[in-house]
Amino acid sequence: MPELPEVETVMRGLSPVWLGQRFTRVTLNRGDLRRPFPQDLGQRLTGATVTACRRRAKYGLIDTDRGDTLILHLGMSGRMRVDPEAIGKHDHVVFETGNGRVVAFNDARRFGSLDLVATADATAHPLLAGIGPEPLGPDFGAVLLTRAFADRLAPAKALLLDQRLIAGLGNIYVCEALFRAGIHPARAGGTVAAARLTSLAAAVPAVLEEAIAAGGSSLRDHAAPDGTLGYFQKAFHVYGREGEACVTCDTLIARIVQSGRSSFFCPKCQH
DNA sequence: ATGTCCACCTGCTGGC
DNA sequence: TGCCAGCAGGTGGACA
Numbered sequence: 001m002p003e004l005p006e007v008e009t010v011m012r013g014l015s016p017v018w019l020g021q022r023f024t025r026v027t028l029n030r031g032d033l034r035r036p037f038p039q040d041l042g043q044r045l046t047g048a049t050v051t052a053c054r055r056r057a058k059y060g061l062i063d064t065d066r067g068d069t070l071i072l073h074l075g076m077s078g079r080m081r082v083d084p085e086a087i088g089k090h091d092h093v094v095f096e097t098g099n100g101r102v103v104a105f106n107d108a109r110r111f112g113s114l115d116l117v118a119t120a121d122a123t124a125h126p127l128l129a130g131i132g133p134e135p136l137g138p139d140f141g142a143v144l145l146t147r148a149f150a151d152r153l154a155p156a157k158a159l160l161l162d163q164r165l166i167a168g169l170g171n172i173y174v175c176e177a178l179f180r181a182g183i184h185p186a187r188a189g190g191t192v193a194a195a196r197l198t199s200l201a202a203a204v205p206a207v208l209e210e211a212i213a214a215g216g217s218s219l220r221d222h223a224a225p226d227g228t229l230g231y232f233q234k235a236f237h238v239y240g241r242e243g244e245a246c247v248t249c250d251t252l253i254a255r256i257v258q259s260g261r262s263s264f265f266c267p268k269c270q271h
Numbered sequence: 272a273t274g275t276c277c278a279c280c281t282g283c284t285g286g287c
Numbered sequence: 288t289g290c291c292a293g294c295a296g297g298t299g300g301a302c303a
Contacts, residue, residue: 003280004298034298046288051285058297076296077281109280127298163298170296191274219296259275262294 001073004135005167005211007058008228010080013225014103015053017082018062021097022049022172029092034075037093043118044068045095057131057167061122069122075111080104082225096123103225132165135204140166142201149197151190157258159189160204169204172239174218175264177203179238184270185263186256238264 002010008248017202037042048064055061062070067142072078088201092106102125105114117125132138132148148165149156159165161172169177176180178185183196211217216230219240225232231242237247241264242255251268 041303073297075280077299078296107280108282109279109295109297113298152273158274161297172296217296260277261297 002058002078003217004055004058005171005173005208005214005232006216007055007060007074008212009216009224009230010074011060014060014062014080014219015081017101017103017225018050018095018097019100020049020051021099021101022047023064023095024098025096027094027096029094033092033107033110034073037114038116041114045070046114050097052259056123056128057134057163057171058169062120062134067119068167069119071113071115071117071122071125071127072105073113073127075107075109078107078112078185079108080106080225081106082141082227096106104148111204130164131167132163134167135169136207139203140201140205142198145197145201146194149189149192153159154189155258156183156184156189156192157185157263165215166201166204171261171263172236173204173207173211175239176207179270180207182270185265187271200266212256238266240264 004103018134023045026045028037028042031037033170048066050062051065052063059072060072070222070265072269083232084104087104088106090106090108092107095103121127133144138256152159156178157174160169177200180194181200183192211232214230214232215224215228216233218229219233238253241253244253246253246266246269251266253264254267256263
């Protein structure tokens with residue numbers, strides 16, 4: 001479920017459950033996801049109090065008063081289930097806190113990851129070190145996009161998905177932002193007109209903020225930890241709408257495959 | 272460096 | 288009803 005707005009929704013949902021609370025028990029139901037869990041994960045977390053629930057790109061960061069930061073990535077199918085009725089098949093890690101709440105990190109496909117590092121080292125973590133600016137932060141804008149797209153042969157779609165250039169965008173929001181900016185997903189980055197890059201610089205934060213306000217997009221999964229569903233998928237203009245009418249011009253939305261992933265776009269509105 | 276492709280997993284859907 | 292192909296929100300590493 002997780003692009004930037006979904007991870008943001010998850011961390012906002014986790015915050016009232018965890019902030020100021022002490023982990024009383026951390027149960028590992030397997031030893032790894034994409035990568036092995038740190039050996040001492042449970043030991044280091046148990047007894048520690050949560051001081052912050054943050055997000056960087058598509059990573060959730062949970063700081064503790066012991067100077068550690070839990071870094072979690074939800075992969076494709078990861079969810080944080082709060083107070084589940086029962087522990088299920090893919091509840092790989094279960095966190096219990098002093099307030100009696102239970103949070104299960106559930107991830108059927110196991111593309112997610114979990115690591116625990118010193119808070120001071122968190123931004124230097126190999127997973128986070130190379131990630132580009134936050135699209136909702138002060139460093140994002142037309143200047144950054146212009147630099148990122150200049151002289152590039154790679155399609156606009158691929159550049160926006162590259163986490164080293166911009167943090168947090170995934171397949172859905174790239175498709176939606178490109179539609180809003182009138183840019184064809186297959187257009188080489190270096191050939192996108194300056195005016196469209198300016199549109200894109202506005203479209204990216206706009207679509208992300210609208211999605212966050214809607215609680216993210218729920219396709220197969222629950223977006224928020226408390227089980228409430230995000231509803232931004234109702235506002236998609238192109239994603240998943242192959243063969244349906246463009247909201248602007250009625251032309252049928254098309255789908256192409258780029259690097260093995262679907263891109264949805266309006267053949268008339270996007271150039 | 273840049274661009275492309277595949278592997279990593281499980282689950283669901285739609286067509287036959 | 289059953290089977291199977293195709294598809295799914297991501298990323299890291301291998302390759303030319």
